[in-house]
Amino acid sequence: MRGPSCADAVVLFVARRPGGEPKFDEAPDKVLPGNAPIALEITPVASVPxxxxxxxxxxxxxxxxxxxxxxxxxxxMPQKLTNRAALIAAGPTTGDCSVSDTLPWTAAGRGYHIDAFSDGTDCINAATALVIRAPDGRPLYSAATPGFIVEIYHSALRTRADMKKALAGIETMTEDTTGKLPEWPDGLAEREITQGDFTTTVAESFDRTSWNALREAQRPMLAVDPGIESVSLVVLMPDGRVVEVGRSRQN
Known part of the structure; x- marks a missing residue:
C-alpha cells in the first residue's frame, strides 16, 4: 500500500507464477529464474471495503x-503451466528493482502529481504502477504494468537505475494536452482515427462532436498504462475526474 494517508492510499495486488518472463526479444518459452506477474491490479484503498x-x-x-x-x-488464473517443473526449478531472483519517483503533472496545474513505482526482485519481472493524484493527495487514476512490457518501451531494463530512468521518462509527457489528439473527420463512421503512423481508438463515451470539442479544449492529457500494442490516453476533465478517452497504437 502507498499513499500520503490511509484514506488516500492505493493497494497493488500482484499474482505471480514460478519462472521469469523472457525479454521481448527472447524465445517466449525460455526458462528463466524469477516470478513473473500474471495478474496485476492497483486500486484505491477506499474501493476495497x-x-x-x-x-x-x-x-x-x-x-x-x-x-x-x-x-x-x-x-x-492459467490452469496449467507449460514446463512447470522447469520453471519451479529455475528458482526466484534475489536482487532488488524496487524504486519510486514523484513527478509534477505540469499541464494539470499546481499540485497535481504522478507517483510512479516498481516492486520486484528483478526489473523484467517487477510490477510497476502509476498513480495520478490531486493536489490534496486523492488518487484520481491508477494503472499497473508488468516490467517486461515497460522494457518494450525502454530497452536495457536491467538495474534499479534503468527502472528509475524509465519511470522518470513519464515527465517528458507531462505537458501534453488533448490538442495532440487527432481530429475526428466528418464522415468517419468507425471509432478508429488514423493520423500518420498512429491509430487512436476513441472511447465509447465520446461521439464526433464531443471528441473534437475535447481536442479543442486542450485539457491536460497523459499517455499511460502501456500495453504490448497500445497505450491509454487519460485526461483531466473539467469536473476533476481523470478518465480514459481512448487508446493509441502504432500502425
Missing part, C-alpha cells in the same frame, strides 16, 4: 490477507 473500514495502517495490514484472498479468487 475490508481495507476502507480498517482506518489505520496496523488494521489495514491485518485486513490485507483477506482482501488479497478475495482478489485472487476473482482472477482467471
Amino acid at each position: 475490508a481495507l476502507a473500514r480498517a482506518g489505520d495502517g496496523t488494521a489495514m495490514t491485518k485486513a490485507l490477507p483477506a482482501a488479497l484472498g478475495a482478489w485472487l479468487r476473482a482472477q482467471a
Whole structure:
C-alpha cells in the first residue's frame, strides 16, 4: 500500500507464477529464474471495503490477507503451466528493482502529481504502477504494468537505475494536452482515427462532436498504462475526474 494517508492510499495486488518472463526479444518459452506477474491490479484503498473500514495502517495490514484472498479468487488464473517443473526449478531472483519517483503533472496545474513505482526482485519481472493524484493527495487514476512490457518501451531494463530512468521518462509527457489528439473527420463512421503512423481508438463515451470539442479544449492529457500494442490516453476533465478517452497504437 502507498499513499500520503490511509484514506488516500492505493493497494497493488500482484499474482505471480514460478519462472521469469523472457525479454521481448527472447524465445517466449525460455526458462528463466524469477516470478513473473500474471495478474496485476492497483486500486484505491477506499474501493476495497475490508481495507476502507480498517482506518489505520496496523488494521489495514491485518485486513490485507483477506482482501488479497478475495482478489485472487476473482482472477482467471492459467490452469496449467507449460514446463512447470522447469520453471519451479529455475528458482526466484534475489536482487532488488524496487524504486519510486514523484513527478509534477505540469499541464494539470499546481499540485497535481504522478507517483510512479516498481516492486520486484528483478526489473523484467517487477510490477510497476502509476498513480495520478490531486493536489490534496486523492488518487484520481491508477494503472499497473508488468516490467517486461515497460522494457518494450525502454530497452536495457536491467538495474534499479534503468527502472528509475524509465519511470522518470513519464515527465517528458507531462505537458501534453488533448490538442495532440487527432481530429475526428466528418464522415468517419468507425471509432478508429488514423493520423500518420498512429491509430487512436476513441472511447465509447465520446461521439464526433464531443471528441473534437475535447481536442479543442486542450485539457491536460497523459499517455499511460502501456500495453504490448497500445497505450491509454487519460485526461483531466473539467469536473476533476481523470478518465480514459481512448487508446493509441502504432500502425
